[in-house]
Amino acid sequence: MxxxxxxxxxxxxxxxxxxxxxxxxxxxxxxxxxxxxxxxxxxxxxxxxxxxxxxxxxxxxxxxxxxxxxxxxxxxxxxxxxxxxxxxxxxxxxxxxVIPPTAQPRSEITLKAYAATSADPVAMAALYTDLAERSTRLLAEYEQDASRMRAAGQDDPGNPRFGNYAVLMMGVESQRVVHRWALWLASCLRTGRPVPYGEPPG
Amino acid sequence: MxxxxxxxxxxxxxxxxxxxxxxxxxxxxxxxxxxxxxxxxxxxxxxxxxxxxxxxxxxxxxxxxxxxxxxxxxxxxxxxxxxxxxxxxxxxxxxxxVIPPTAQPRSEITLKAYAATSADPVAMAALYTDLAERSTRLLAEYEQDASRMRAAGQDDPGNPRFGNYAVLMMGVESQRVVHRWALWLASCLRTGRPVPYGEPPG
DNA sequence: CACAACATGTAATAGGTTACATGATTTC
DNA sequence: GAAATCATGTAACCTATTACATGTTGTG
The missing domain is CATH 1.10.10.10 (Winged helix-like DNA-binding domain superfamily/Winged helix DNA-binding domain)
Structure with a gap:
């Protein structure tokens, strides 16, 4: 100045x-x-x-x-x-x-899992079952968006809207993770015993 | 008052x-x-x-x-x-x-991917290659922490520290996703052509 | 003796949400 | 004629980061 x-x-x-x-x-x-x-x-x-x-x-x-x-x-x-x-x-x-990002992600669902054993196991299992259901819905939405984008050639890095596709791919992967993890967590809380991660749900 | x-x-x-x-x-x-x-x-x-x-x-x-x-x-x-x-x-x-969480996650690496095509593809590919490397290191750390925790019985929902294990499992899954996604993105940017998601890296 | 770790606070600033405020155009 | 959508802004409040401030104890 x-x-x-x-x-x-x-x-x-x-x-x-x-x-x-x-x-x-x-x-x-x-x-x-x-x-x-x-x-x-x-x-x-x-x-x-x-x-x-x-x-x-x-x-x-x-x-x-x-x-x-x-x-x-x-x-x-x-x-x-x-x-x-x-x-x-x-x-x-x-x-x-091109500056490497440093900011940590912030996830409330994971924070709640940290204190999962302090709450009623049945209520807490229901919370994560609902979460898994929501991720199923979101996943279906995202996959539809993804095939629409592929049809429009947005999966091509030459396309100026390629970034939309890249972000969506992360969304798809993230919802898959949330789904698996939430079901595993719900299973642990319902049975009250250790459940190996990645097993098909019972 | x-x-x-x-x-x-x-x-x-x-x-x-x-x-x-x-x-x-x-x-x-x-x-x-x-x-x-x-x-x-x-x-x-x-x-x-x-x-x-x-x-x-x-x-x-x-x-x-x-x-x-x-x-x-x-x-x-x-x-x-x-x-x-x-x-x-x-x-x-x-x-x-037991209140269903609503807060959306916030990820800077994904935000940058949204604008990936605006930057120099080589520099941007390097950014995501570095990110994939970092996730490999973090994944190794987390997996070690996880086996230590399992040895200490913290994978048991009856254990008051079970929440630590649940959060760590989310960390493991998240780093796996970041790894795959970052390599895919780097591959897209390097080749300049569409790469199917989930293919083994070349 | 320097430096890291222990230990607790405050101030200034930046980032983000909720609520307030206004008013035209389009659709049912 | 009511409601949704288009359209732009501000104010108050809450959340979070960076920097300031102080002083001890233990380690190399």
């Missing part, structure tokens, strides 16, 4: 949310509202954001020169703004992508 | 961190420092907390009557406090455990 002009250099190091929005915008220009929808799936299986977080972040990205926007009037009291990544934004995204 | 006494009813609904600490304390009394160490593994594979978050939370749990503490003098300028779960704390924990 302090009187020095021309400080619009690439020193701005954005937030993870900012990079997530840039990633979405590489699929094409979008409004804040559309980004709020698009973040739901498949990205939303591993990363979520609400509109109240997205709108202020778009303003910050715009101030940093990483996106620009055109206004289109209505509907509602305010102008509709369509955002697009700038060359500077794409450069920043590319630089961020 | 407001003049009404006897408001120490079970209306206090704690934070997730609070329940995580209660879960740790079901293994036995501990100081804030010890909890900071114990949260690292295996719980830390899916849930983390720093001491700066733990100390204030212990104060809140204490105020709610969910834990109590004894002071032991030193070392350092302040007294050392050893915390233990109270009956009320255990009741609260049990009630929380």
């Amino acid at each position: 302090a009187g020095i002009e021309g400080d619009d250099s690439a020193t701005t190091s954005g937030s993870t949310l900012g990079y997530a929005l840039l990633s979405l915008l590489t699929r094409g220009p979008a409004t804040g509202y559309q980004l709020t929808q698009q973040v739901k799936a498949p990205l939303g299986h591993f990363w979520t954001a609400r509109h109240s977080q997205i709108y202020p972040e778009l303003a910050r990205l715009s101030a940093a020169g990483w996106v620009d926007s055109v206004e289109q009037a209505g509907p509602g009291p305010r102008a509709k703004k369509t955002y697009a990544v700038t060359a500077a934004g794409l450069t920043a995204l590319r630089a961020w992508l | 407001a003049g009404i006494e006897g408001d120490d009813s079970a209306t206090t609904s704690g934070s997730t961190l609070g329940y995580a600490l209660l879960s740790l304390l079901t293994r036995g009394p501990a100081t804030g420092y010890q909890l900071t160490q114990q949260v690292k593994a295996p719980l830390g594979h899916f849930w983390t907390a720093r001491h700066s978050q733990i100390y204030p939370e212990l104060a809140r749990l204490s105020a709610a009557g969910w834990v109590d503490s004894v002071e032991q003098a030193g070392p350092g300028p302040r007294a050392k406090k050893t915390y233990a779960v109270t009956a009320a704390g255990l009741t609260a924990l049990r009630a929380w455990l």
